[in-house]
Amino acid sequence: MPKRAATALADVVSLARRRGFAYPSGEVYGATRAAWDLGPLGVELRDNLRRQWWRAVVHGRDDVVGLDASIILPPATWVASGHEDGFADPLTECRSCRQRFRVDHLRDGETGDDDGRPADLVSAVCPSCGTRGAWTEPRRFSGLLTTHVGAAEGDEGEGGRHHLRPEAAQGVFLNLANVVTTSRSKPPFGIAQVATCFRNEITPGDFLFRTREFEQMSLAWFVKPGEGPRWHTYWLEERTRWYVDLGIDPDDLRHHEHPRPGPGEHTTHTVDIDFRFGLPGSEWGALEGVTDRADHDLRAHAEASGRDLSFFDQAAGERWLPHVVEPAAGLSRAVMAFLVAAHATDEAPNTKGGVDQRTVLRLDPRLAPVKAAVLPLSRNAELSPRARALATELRASWPVEFDDAGAIGKRYRRQDEIGTPYCVTVDFETLDDEAVTVRERDTMQQTRVPLAGVADLLAQKLRGC
Ligand code: GAP
Numbered sequence: 001m002p003k004r005a006a007t008a009l010a011d012v013v014s015l016a017r018r019r020g021f022a023y024p025s026g027e028v029y030g031a032t033r034a035a036w037d038l039g040p041l042g043v044e045l046r047d048n049l050r051r052q053w054w055r056a057v058v059h060g061r062d063d064v065v066g067l068d069a070s071i072i073l074p075p076a077t078w079v080a081s082g083h084e085d086g087f088a089d090p091l092t093e094c095r096s097c098r099q100r101f102r103v104d105h106l107r108d109g110e111t112g113d114d115d116g117r118p119a120d121l122v123s124a125v126c127p128s129c130g131t132r133g134a135w136t137e138p139r140r141f142s143g144l145l146t147t148h149v150g151a152a153e154g155d156e157g158e159g160g161r162h163h164l165r166p167e168a169a170q171g172v173f174l175n176l177a178n179v180v181t182t183s184r185s186k187p188p189f190g191i192a193q194v195a196t197c198f199r200n201e202i203t204p205g206d207f208l209f210r211t212r213e214f215e216q217m218s219l220a221w222f223v224k225p226g227e228g229p230r231w232h233t234y235w236l237e238e239r240t241r242w243y244v245d246l247g248i249d250p251d252d253l254r255h256h257e258h259p260r261p262g263p264g265e266h267t268t269h270t271v272d273i274d275f276r277f278g279l280p281g282s283e284w285g286a287l288e289g290v291t292d293r294a295d296h297d298l299r300a301h302a303e304a305s306g307r308d309l310s311f312f313d314q315a316a317g318e319r320w321l322p323h324v325v326e327p328a329a330g331l332s333r334a335v336m337a338f339l340v341a342a343h344a345t346d347e348a349p350n351t352k353g354g355v356d357q358r359t360v361l362r363l364d365p366r367l368a369p370v371k372a373a374v375l376p377l378s379r380n381a382e383l384s385p386r387a388r389a390l391a392t393e394l395r396a397s398w399p400v401e402f403d404d405a406g407a408i409g410k411r412y413r414r415q416d417e418i419g420t421p422y423c424v425t426v427d428f429e430t431l432d433d434e435a436v437t438v439r440e441r442d443t444m445q446q447t448r449v450p451l452a453g454v455a456d457l458l459a460q461k462l463r464g465c
Helices: 008-020 040-059 076-080 169-174 176-183 226-244 296-305 332-343 384-393 408-418 451-461
Strands: 022-024 036-038 064-067 087-095 100-102 140-144 147-150 160-164 189-198 214-221 255-259 269-279 282-294 310-313 319-320 323-330 344-347 355-361 371-376 400-402 422-426 433-439 444-449
Touching: 008 022, 008 269, 008 344, 036 040, 036 323, 040 064, 040 189, 040 214, 040 226, 040 332, 040 444, 064 384, 076 169, 100 160, 147 422, 147 444, 160 319, 169 176, 169 189, 169 214, 169 323, 169 408, 176 332, 214 226, 214 332, 226 255, 226 269, 226 282, 269 332, 282 296, 282 332, 296 355, 310 355, 323 332, 332 344, 355 408, 371 408, 384 400, 384 422, 384 451, 408 422, 444 451
Parallel strands: 064 189, 371 400, 371 422
Antiparallel strands: 022 036, 087 100, 087 140, 147 160, 189 214, 214 323, 255 269, 269 282, 282 323, 310 319, 344 355, 422 433, 433 444
């Protein structure tokens, strides 16, 4: 039984648009399924996630350093990595409505296959018009997005046809020798990168889940040959723990093993960390892939470039090519996953003594776009300036909103809906007792606190934000 209601995702997308987390890209020109723009709250959530990842993977350790490589790398990169020839998906067209789809994204019309496995084409139903089994012979379609740089068409050197990177890792591999020399790193160690990537997806859609432009948080972890499997297990556990620590219910996560490579194929092993997105047609979707890439990439770049990318192990007195374990997380998908995971409805008391339905984003404070809202009980010549002054004081440390427009109940509802963990209310008693009420988002509990102590209280509650 699906745990997440089919309408949950639609509710999240609606909230995201209404409150300013994300907008369909180019809406004034009719928009597209292929891209979303992050709004004022979306950029904060995305940046908070990226910061938490960087803290966990780079700053929280002494064996990982950061990098920011170019989006456009030498074309030879993608030949050596195998993307030029191999990064292609089988494409088929519905003979009835002429829409095109990736074969592995089609679902079984009889079983309604819901476990992410592709359907047999004979029984696959067209997601666009509902016709069953009317598919053209699949053909390969490159997932690389291509551009032309410089003045010279057709030149594969400095100018001419180039690809926009489809993954973060290759830019790291090209810089391995630079980083080893300048940061004196030695395996086991890692290079982390948050990178905008591009893929010519045939069937983009499902909100931020599959877009042609997206952000990846990738760690290339270099190890001694033979140690890949042990580190693969380590990083799968570490990365799973990261999602749980930031508020994802472990029951909404699973590990999904990719089929092991056949004889002659690259010696890679991938386990995806899947999240229960509640997508139409497939409840689960990959959040992150943890791959043991062995020495496939470094060997290919060493051969193609003629550069020695091996590492001299002084302790053992031997030279070897490091193996790579790569946890690669989708940052855009993580924004969507945390929105889905945090979205809830419950009941809140109203001013008439009854209860109202409320929508609340139970985001971990570390992820919440706005950390606190300062709300005068009503717009008033005495209350509003006091509240504004408090908001200004708190803004020195966190993103804080001030709002005095409309009924206080409605203002609480708005802050609940955007996931603000604390509301601070300045009321008429404040003018006498120099105290305010701090309301906690999830429990709705209210505590009276001296005005002068609000910043210290929030500093305690928002540690790590
Ligand atoms: N370097 C390995 C790699 O790129 P991947 O499984 O293709 O592996 C890693 O991508 C993650 O990037 C995925 O788990 C997903 O979260 C994210 N991702 C991949 N394609 C995406 C797309 N078109 N839109 C949004 N996120 C995507």
